Amino acid sequence: EVQLVESGGGLVQPGGSLRLSCEVSGFTFSNYWMHWVRQAPGKGLVWISRINSDGSTTNYADSVKGRFTISRDNAKNSVYLEMNSLRVEDTAVYFCASLRGTVTTHDYWGQGTLVTVSS
Amino acid sequence: EIVMTQSPATLSVSPGERATLSCRASQSISNNLAWYQQKPGQAPRLLIYGASTRATDVPATFNGGGSGTEFTLTISSLQSEDFAVYYCQQYDIWPRTFGQGTKVEIK
Numbered sequence: 675e676v677q678l679v680e681s682g683g684g685l686v687q688p689g690g691s692l693r694l695s696c697e698v699s700g701f702t703f704s705n706y707w708m709h710w711v712r713q714a715p716g717k718g719l720v721w722i723s724r725i726n727s728d729g730s731t732t733n734y735a736d737s738v739k740g741r742f743t744i745s746r747d748n749a750k751n752s753v754y755l756e757m758n759s760l761r762v763e764d765t766a767v768y769f770c771a772s773l774r775g776t777v778t779t780h781d782y783w784g785q786g787t788l789v790t791v792s793s
Numbered sequence: 794e795i796v797m798t799q800s801p802a803t804l805s806v807s808p809g810e811r812a813t814l815s816c817r818a819s820q821s822i823s824n825n826l827a828w829y830q831q832k833p834g835q836a837p838r839l840l841i842y843g844a845s846t847r848a849t850d851v852p853a854t855f856n857g858g859g860s861g862t863e864f865t866l867t868i869s870s871l872q873s874e875d876f877a878v879y880y881c882q883q884y885d886i887w888p889r890t891f892g893q894g895t896k897v898e899i900k
Contacts, residue, residue, distance in 0.1 A: 721889040783836035
């Protein structure tokens with residue numbers, strides 16, 4: 675059974691930091707790109723970051739570039755999102771995912787973890 | 794980045810009726826388009842990829858079509874479990890982008 679389990683969300687003040695984790699099981703984690711997608715309360719889905727299979731390539735949406743850092747540890751089957759200089763508008767449920775694409779033939783999502791940025 | 798525009802924002806449909814959802818890309822994305830279904834409190838579920846291929850275990854009542862810039866998702870006979878929000882997503886050109894969603898509600 676495939677599982678993606680996010681953790682690390684919570685309440686943080688503006689300007690603060692959080693580190694999200696996503697532990698994966700049930701597929702060969704080290705072969706695939708991993709993504710973070712977020713969803714603000716009552717809003718749509720927004721892709722924010724991705725990392726390739728060996729961690730050598732990372733990409734970010736403009737809205738988080740310079741503040742968020744994606745990383746992975748293939749020995750631990752885990753992907754991370756380090757979030758700094760958090761803003762109220764970063765409040766969202768954050769999903770980790772291995773997304774269907776032109777190469778990846780599966781599509782797996784975690785259950786999401788809520789990050790609330792508020793004073 | 795490619796902008797994905799979905800219409801309508803909300804679709805009110807009676808159970809058993811057909812629903813047709815639209816998604817337009819701001820530039821050609823070939824057939825590199827996916828449709829997702831999302832219910833409250835849940836992660837999105839992949840329905841369609843490659844614009845028209847149903848994902849595993851997706852009922853035949855869901856059909857995707859289109860290519861280039863214009864795409865549709867048709868639900869041929871709405872069941873109670875189909876009332877949800879539907880998103881299109883392009884994966885042709887980085888960054889991946891989603892449409893803003895269409896909410897299919899019970900009429």
